[in-house]
Amino acid sequence: MAAPGGSGPIGPYPARVAADDDARADYDKLRRRVLWSLPYGLYVLGSRHGDRRNLMTINWVTQVSFDPKLIAVGVEKTAVTHELVAEGGVFCLNTVAREDRAIIRKFTKPVEVDLAGGTLNGFPFHDGATGAPVLDRAAAFVDCEVRQAVDCGGHTLFIGEVVDCDFLLPEDTEVLRMEDTRMSYGG
C-alpha cells in the first residue's frame, strides 16, 4: 500500500479494496462501469498504407494540443487499422451525423474494398490529402499525419497533426456520440 501524496505507486487496486479475488472482481466490475460512464464521441477512422485502406469505428479520440493542432486516437494493436496507421503514418477522422448511427456497425471489422466502385463496405469514399479515406457521407473530416506513437499496452495512441479538414454536411449537423448507441468500448 502506498502512502497518500504520491510517495509510491498505488495501482491497479486502491488500498480500500481487500486483497482477495472476490473483492478485486467486484472492484473490476465497478471500475469498468465508471470508465464506461466517461462521455465520448463516436467516429469512423480512415487508414491507408499503399493500396490498403480501412475504415474503423472508434471512440478513443481527442484533441491534445492547440499548437500544433494534434489529435490522438487509441487503436488496438490487433486491428488492421493499427497496421495501416503504423505503416502508412496517416489517419483520417470522420465524424458522422447523429441520424446516421447505423453506420457504426458497418466498420467493426476490416472493410471490403471496391476500388473500381469507389466504395469501402459499399460506402462511397474518396482519398484525402494524406491518401487516407474520407467517407463521402461524413459530417466532417480531419486528416492527420502521425507525429508520435505512444505504446499503451494493448493499444497504441497515435498522435497526428491536422493537415486538412472540412465540413461535408452543414456545420450545424449534430454529430454522433457514444451515448447515441447502446454499445460500450473500454472499461
Ligand SMILES: Cc1cc2nc3c(=O)[nH]c(=O)nc-3n(C[C@H](O)[C@H](O)[C@H](O)COP(=O)(O)O)c2cc1C
Ligand atoms: C462502439 C465501438 C467503439 C470502438 N472504439 C474503439 C476504439 O476506440 N479503439 C479501437 O482500437 N477499437 C475500437 N472499437 C473496435 C473497432 O471498431 C474494431 O472492431 C476492431 O478494432 C477491429 O478493427 P480493424 O477493422 O481495424 O481490424 C470500437 C468498436 C465499437 C463497436
